[in-house]
Amino acid sequence: MDLKTEVSTRCNDNNQGKVERGSSTPILQRECHGQISHLAIDIGGSLIKLVYFPRDSDGSSKDDKCSTSRERNSISNGDINSSIFGERLRFAKFETSKIGDCIEFIRSKQLHLGRCLHQECPSGEKTIIKATGGGAFKFADLFNEKLGVSLEKEEEMQCLVAGANFLLKTVQQEAFTYADGQKEFMQIDHNDLFPYLLVNIGSGVSMIKVDGDGKFERVSGTSVGGGTFLGLGRLLTKCKSFDELLELSHQGNNRVIDMLVGDIYGGQDYSKIGLASTAIASSFGKAISEDRELEEYKPEDITRSLLRMISNNVGQISYLNALRYGLKRIFFGGFFIRGHTYTMDTISVAVKFWSKGEAQAMFLQHEGFIGALGAFTGYKKHDHEQDQFVQRCSSKVSCADNNLSGGTIKSS
Ligand SMILES: Nc1ncnc2c1ncn2[C@@H]1O[C@H](COP(=O)(O)OP(=O)(O)OP(=O)(O)O)[C@@H](O)[C@H]1O
Numbered sequence: 001m002d003l004k005t006e007v008s009t010r011c012n013d014n015n016q017g018k019v020e021r022g023s024s025t026p027i028l029q030r031e032c033h034g035q036i037s038h039l040a041i042d043i044g045g046s047l048i049k050l051v052y053f054p055r056d057s058d059g060s061s062k063d064d065k066c067s068t069s070r071e072r073n074s075i076s077n078g079d080i081n082s083s084i085f086g087e088r089l090r091f092a093k094f095e096t097s098k099i100g101d102c103i104e105f106i107r108s109k110q111l112h113l114g115r116c117l118h119q120e121c122p123s124g125e126k127t128i129i130k131a132t133g134g135g136a137f138k139f140a141d142l143f144n145e146k147l148g149v150s151l152e153k154e155e156e157m158q159c160l161v162a163g164a165n166f167l168l169k170t171v172q173q174e175a176f177t178y179a180d181g182q183k184e185f186m187q188i189d190h191n192d193l194f195p196y197l198l199v200n201i202g203s204g205v206s207m208i209k210v211d212g213d214g215k216f217e218r219v220s221g222t223s224v225g226g227g228t229f230l231g232l233g234r235l236l237t238k239c240k241s242f243d244e245l246l247e248l249s250h251q252g253n254n255r256v257i258d259m260l261v262g263d264i265y266g267g268q269d270y271s272k273i274g275l276a277s278t279a280i281a282s283s284f285g286k287a288i289s290e291d292r293e294l295e296e297y298k299p300e301d302i303t304r305s306l307l308r309m310i311s312n313n314v315g316q317i318s319y320l321n322a323l324r325y326g327l328k329r330i331f332f333g334g335f336f337i338r339g340h341t342y343t344m345d346t347i348s349v350a351v352k353f354w355s356k357g358e359a360q361a362m363f364l365q366h367e368g369f370i371g372a373l374g375a376f377t378g379y380k381k382h383d384h385e386q387d388q389f390v391q392r393c394s395s396k397v398s399c400a401d402n403n404l405s406g407g408t409i410k411s412s
C-alpha cells in the first residue's frame with residue numbers, strides 16, 4: 001500500500017474510531033490514554049514551542065472523544081498558533097521572555113496533568129514532560145515550582161532530526177521549494193531521503209548532516225540568524241516585534257541601503273565573475289558613503305536589507321556545507337522563515353546561485369515546530385502505551401495532511 005492509500009484508509013477508519021494499517025493490523029484503538037503525557041515543549045532562545053493533544057475539562061483527550069470542534073488558541077499577546085492539524089495535534093508558541101504566559105496556558109489546558117489525570121498520583125510521582133532546547137535546562141526548576149512537573153530533557157539536535165524525519169516521512173505535503181513566486185510541494189521518496197542537510201534557522205542557526213534515523217552530525221552553525229534579525233531590527237528601527245519588522249520589510253527597497261555591483265561598476269554587470277549589476281556587492285554598503293543619519297533611512301528599507309543580508313548569508317553557508325559533504329538537498333526550518341516569501345526566495349536564490357543550480361533549497365510546512373515534534377516522538381521510547389500514542393500521532397498527522405489545502409497552512 002503506498003502512502004497515499006494508507007493515509008486515506010487511516011482517515012476513513014479514524015472516523016469510525018478504529019484505524020488499521022493494511023487489512024488487519026490495528027495500529028490505533030480509540031481507547032482512553034489518560035496515563036500518558038500530552039505535551040512536548042521546545043524552549044529556545046527566542047520562542048517556546050508546544051505540541052500537544054488538547055484535553056476536555058473531564059481530563060480526557062478531546063481527540064479520544066472524536067471531537068469535531070475546531071479549537072483555536074489565542075492569548076492576549078496574540079502570539080500563538082491556531083491548530084494546524086484541525087482538531088487533532090495542536091501547536092502553540094510563546095515568546096521565551098513571556099514564559100509565564102506559557103505556563104498559564106499549560107495550566108489552563110491541563111496539559112501538566114498528563115499522567116495522573118484519571119487516577120490518584122502515587123505520592124511523589126511527578127508528571128514528566130518531554131522538553132528540548134536550552135530552556136529545558138534553564139527553566140526546569142520554574143516548571144517544577146509552578147506546575148509540579150519534571151522536564152525530561154531531550155537533546156536538541158536529536159529532536160530536530162527526529163522531528164524532520166518524522167515530518168518528511170509522514171506528512172505528504174511537508175517539503176516544498178519556492179521559486180519565482182511559486183510554492184511547489186515535493187514528493188519525498190522514503191527510500192531516497194538520506195543524506196540531506198537540515199538547516200534550522202532559530203535565534204542562531206544549526207546545520208546538521210542527516211544520514212538516517214538518529215544518524216546525524218551537526219556540521220556547522222552561525223550566530224547570524226533569526227535573533228540577529230530581531231535584535232538588530234529592534235535597534236535600527238522603532239519596531240518592537242518580529243511581525244512588525246516582517247510587515248515593514250514588505251514595503252522596503254534594499255537597494256537604498258545595499259551597495260550593488262552596479263553602484264561600484266557604473267551601472268554595469270561584472271560578467272567576468274558572474275555578477276549582475278543588481279547583485280548586492282555589500283550589504284548596508286551604501287550607508288558608508290552617504291552623509292545620512294540612521295533616522296534619515298526608512299525603516300522599511302532597513303528591515304528589507306537586514307532580512308536579505310541574513311537570508312543570503314544563511315543560504316550561502318548552507319550551500320558551502322552541502323558542498324563540503326556532497327549533499328544535494330537542503331531542508332530549511334526554524335521560525336525565522338515564517339513562510340515569508342521574500343525570505344524563502346532569497347534563500348532559494350542564494351543556494352541556486354552558489355551551487356550553479358546543483359543544489360536545491362526546500363522548506364518545511366512545520367518549520368518552527370520541528371524540535372518540539374521531535375521531542376514528542378521521544379515518548380515512543382518509554383513503553384508500549386506511549387508507543388501506541390506516537391503511532392496515533394502519526395496517523396493524525398497523516399490524516400491532517402489530507403485536510404491541507406494546497407499549502408496554505410501557515411504558522412503565524
Ligand atoms: N512571534 C515571534 N516572536 C519572536 N521571534 C519570532 C517570531 N516569529 C518568528 N520569529 C523569528 O524566529 C526566531 C526564533 O526561531 P525558533 O523558535 O526556531 O528558534 P529558537 O528555538 O527560539 O532559537 P534557538 O534554537 O537558537 O535557541 C526569532 O529569533 C525570530 O527571528
Ligand SMILES: CC(C)(CO)[C@@H](O)C(=O)NCCC(=O)O
Binds near residue numbers: 133220
Ligand atoms: C546554540 C543553539 C544550538 C541553541 O539553539 C543555536 O542558537 C545555534 O545553533 N547557534 C549558532 C551557534 C554557532 O554555531 O555559531
